[in-house]
Amino acid sequence: xxHVVIGNGISGISAVETIRNIDPQARITLIAGxxxxxxxxxxxxxxxxxxxxxxxxxxxxxxxxxxxxxxPVIGEWVGKIDTENCLVETDRGNRFAYDRLxxxxxxxxxxxxxxxxxxxxxxxxxxxxxxxxxLDAISAGARNAVVLGGGLVxxxxxxxxxxxxxxxxxxxxxxxxxxxxxxxxxGKILLQKLVDRGLEVRVGAEPAAFEGNGKVKEAVLTxxxxxxCDMAVIGKGVNPAVSFLPRDKIKVDLGVVVDEHLETSxxxxxxxxxxxxxxxxxxxxxxxxALWPVAVEQGRLAGMNMAGRKVCYPGSLSRNVIxxxxxxxxxxxxxxxxxxxxxxxxxxxxxxxxTYRKLVFRGDNLVGLVMVNCVEQGGVLMSLIHNxxxxxxxxxRERLVAPSFNYSxxxxx
Amino acid sequence: xxxxxxxxxxCVGCKxxxxxxxxxxxxxxxxxxxxxEEPKPHPRVHVGAGIYGEGFPNRCRxxxxxxxxxxCLPGAIYRYERTxxxxxxxxxxxxxxxxxxxxxxxxxxxxxxxxxxPGKTIAxxxxxxxxxxxxxxxxxxxxxxxxxxLTFEECNESLRRKTKEVARRMSLGAEERTSSxxxxxxxxxxxxxxxxxxxxxxxxRREARHE
Numbered sequence: 216x217x218h219v220v221i222g223n224g225i226s227g228i229s230a231v232e233t234i235r236n237i238d239p240q241a242r243i244t245l246i247a248g249x250x251x252x253x254x255x256x257x258x259x260x261x262x263x264x265x266x267x268x269x270x271x272x273x274x275x276x277x278x279x280x281x282x283x284x285x286x287p288v289i290g291e292w293v294g295k296i297d298t299e300n301c302l303v304e305t306d307r308g309n310r311f312a313y314d315r316l317x318x319x320x321x322x323x324x325x326x327x328x329x330x331x332x333x334x335x336x337x338x339x340x341x342x343x344x345x346x347x348x349x350l351d352a353i354s355a356g357a358r359n360a361v362v363l364g365g366g367l368v369x370x371x372x373x374x375x376x377x378x379x380x381x382x383x384x385x386x387x388x389x390x391x392x393x394x395x396x397x398x399x400x401x402g403k404i405l406l407q408k409l410v411d412r413g414l415e416v417r418v419g420a421e422p423a424a425f426e427g428n429g430k431v432k433e434a435v436l437t438x439x440x441x442x443x444c445d446m447a448v449i450g451k452g453v454n455p456a457v458s459f460l461p462r463d464k465i466k467v468d469l470g471v472v473v474d475e476h477l478e479t480s481x482x483x484x485x486x487x488x489x490x491x492x493x494x495x496x497x498x499x500x501x502x503x504x505a506l507w508p509v510a511v512e513q514g515r516l517a518g519m520n521m522a523g524r525k526v527c528y529p530g531s532l533s534r535n536v537i538x539x540x541x542x543x544x545x546x547x548x549x550x551x552x553x554x555x556x557x558x559x560x561x562x563x564x565x566x567x568x569x570t571y572r573k574l575v576f577r578g579d580n581l582v583g584l585v586m587v588n589c590v591e592q593g594g595v596l597m598s599l600i601h602n603x604x605x606x607x608x609x610x611x612r613e614r615l616v617a618p619s620f621n622y623s624x625x626x627x628x
Numbered sequence: 629x630x631x632x633x634x635x636x637x638x639c640v641g642c643k644x645x646x647x648x649x650x651x652x653x654x655x656x657x658x659x660x661x662x663x664x665e666e667p668k669p670h671p672r673v674h675v676g677a678g679i680y681g682e683g684f685p686n687r688c689r690x691x692x693x694x695x696x697x698x699x700c701l702p703g704a705i706y707r708y709e710r711t712x713x714x715x716x717x718x719x720x721x722x723x724x725x726x727x728x729x730x731x732x733x734x735x736x737x738x739x740x741x742x743x744x745x746p747g748k749t750i751a752x753x754x755x756x757x758x759x760x761x762x763x764x765x766x767x768x769x770x771x772x773x774x775x776x777x778l779t780f781e782e783c784n785e786s787l788r789r790k791t792k793e794v795a796r797r798m799s800l801g802a803e804e805r806t807s808s809x810x811x812x813x814x815x816x817x818x819x820x821x822x823x824x825x826x827x828x829x830x831x832x833r834r835e836a837r838h839e
Binding site: 267537 | 693695698699701702703720722723724725726727728729730731732733734736737738
């Protein structure tokens with residue numbers, strides 16, 4: 216059996232390990248566009264910050280490909296897939312035949328469609344190479360940075376640059392950071408913390424253009440404000456990397472649509488990770504959850520199915536955890552439920568300890584949670600969401616978010 | 629391979645395992661001096677309260693596949709094949725809380741430790757007393773447990789022993805014959821069933837929640 220895996224992100228790596236584990240005879244080819252060895256993408260911001268060196272990023276031993284007898288194709292990007300003849304062709308014209316193909320191409324940063332976005336020193340922060348370019352710009356004298364986007368990437372970029380001693384302005388379109396992950400209350404707690412830590416934050420701010428002569432000099436906002444800067448980082452989310460796929464042969468929505476075996480509409484072709492569109496457990500609909508732990512589990516499951524073990528994937532859950540600016544935030548599922556529907560939520564806030572907990576229910580089921588500064592038990596609650604375990608208790612639900620919460624209180628009235 | 633097996637029905641909540649665990653993971657390995665150490669040592673096993681206020685020793689299950697290992701961003705969590713333990717490399721850990729989000733049992737804590745570089749907060753969890761096991765000593769929590777709630781044995785052996793215990797109680801020996809003519813184990817089983825019924829009655833039924 217000839218397996219071809221496109222992408223050496225964590226999903227592709229998990230898949231090849233699983234295939235090799237099940238089938239010692241299989242021929243496995245891994246096509247890796249990025250020439251850096253398989254690395255921890257979420258950690259690149261720590262390289263920017265200076266907390267770890269770039270040589271700490273690789274996730275597997277140096278002889279990883281050799282030890283698993285994988286044929287790596289490094290530095291080549293897949294240009295097209297010939298589904299008739301089961302061939303993958305790279306940008307250098309090399310062709311690879313497959314019996315089973317995994318699309319694990321991940322996602323690309325969402326471009327910002329404003330004039331001047333292609334000026335020098337306007338960066339994305341997605342790859343190790345991006346961070347290296349940012350560090351080079353700092354060494355060359357950049358001192359004032361503008362970071363766009365209050366999501367995880369924006370926060371991590373701002374934190375890293377602040378640690379490097381730059382003046383950082385964080386521009387957030389909505390009224391508070393992490394607006395896609397948390398509710399307004401938690402967002403405001405975090406916002407206050409960012410300001411306390413010396414970050415200049417502008418909410419409701421959106422860029423209209425970047426200006427400069429070859430290199431960025433100013434960011435112009437939609438309200439006409441001009442911000443001096445010598446570098447900018449765009450953190451406005453990601454799009455699944457699907458541009459090379461034949462859409463008439465393989466069904467693509469936002470991501471590559473996959474079934475419960477992570478197989479695409481074309482038999483023998485699978486997809487996993489940030490590029491795949493599977494099912495969201497609480498949203499009850501097709502969804503792309505471009506998250507690290509989801510990429511690991513999907514890569515592993517796709518590998519099993521490719522190697523002939525039919526295993527079902529139940530779906531994924533949006534979730535995130537971040538410890539930044541002295542604040543811990545853990546979220547999962549639906550935290551801002553729609554006004555319609557059988558939703559119900561409880562929360563507790565302790566201003567002294569600055570802890571906040573919110574749980575969202577749909578009927579008997581927990582479907583969302585936000586925790587600020589008391590996150591150690593978050594995994595327990597998350598597994599209740601993940602496994603769709605109904606929570607039927609006689610005690611008021613508020614007890615669940617009380618600081619002294621203990622499961623026995625649910626049973627003993 | 630021997631492993632730590634938890635028998636929750638035997639736990640009385642004395643928390644001796646927590647104390648022993650803390651001591652075993654301190655620098656000085658002595659309770660008296662451990663309390664004076666900096667950073668202060670912490671336990672890896674946590675005794676919580678069960679349904680009737682009885683104890684439950686909550687300990688890392690060393691799952692396979694382990695969600696914390698799969699979710700670890702820096703690749704600091706790994707499986708040590710010899711003892712099948714899930715371990716955390718204190719040097720690689722970046723204190724990102726990804727394992728807190730992944731662990732369905734809530735057994736990972738974050739603090740400075742004798743293992744960590746000075747001033748560095750890291751993820752800490754049960755390591756199956758790797759250091760003691762290397763010297764041929766059983767895990768500290770098991771050694772300290774006086775009620776048999778924690779045992780160190782082959783998992784299959786533990787199951788076999790339990791099956792035998794139940795079978796022995798259910799079989800009728802001449803010396804055990806009670807006035808009802810049944811083995812004493814039946815009374816035990818009946819009381820267990822009654823307890824289960826009591827729990828079920830305390831739980832509200834699905835439609836009764838909005839009363």
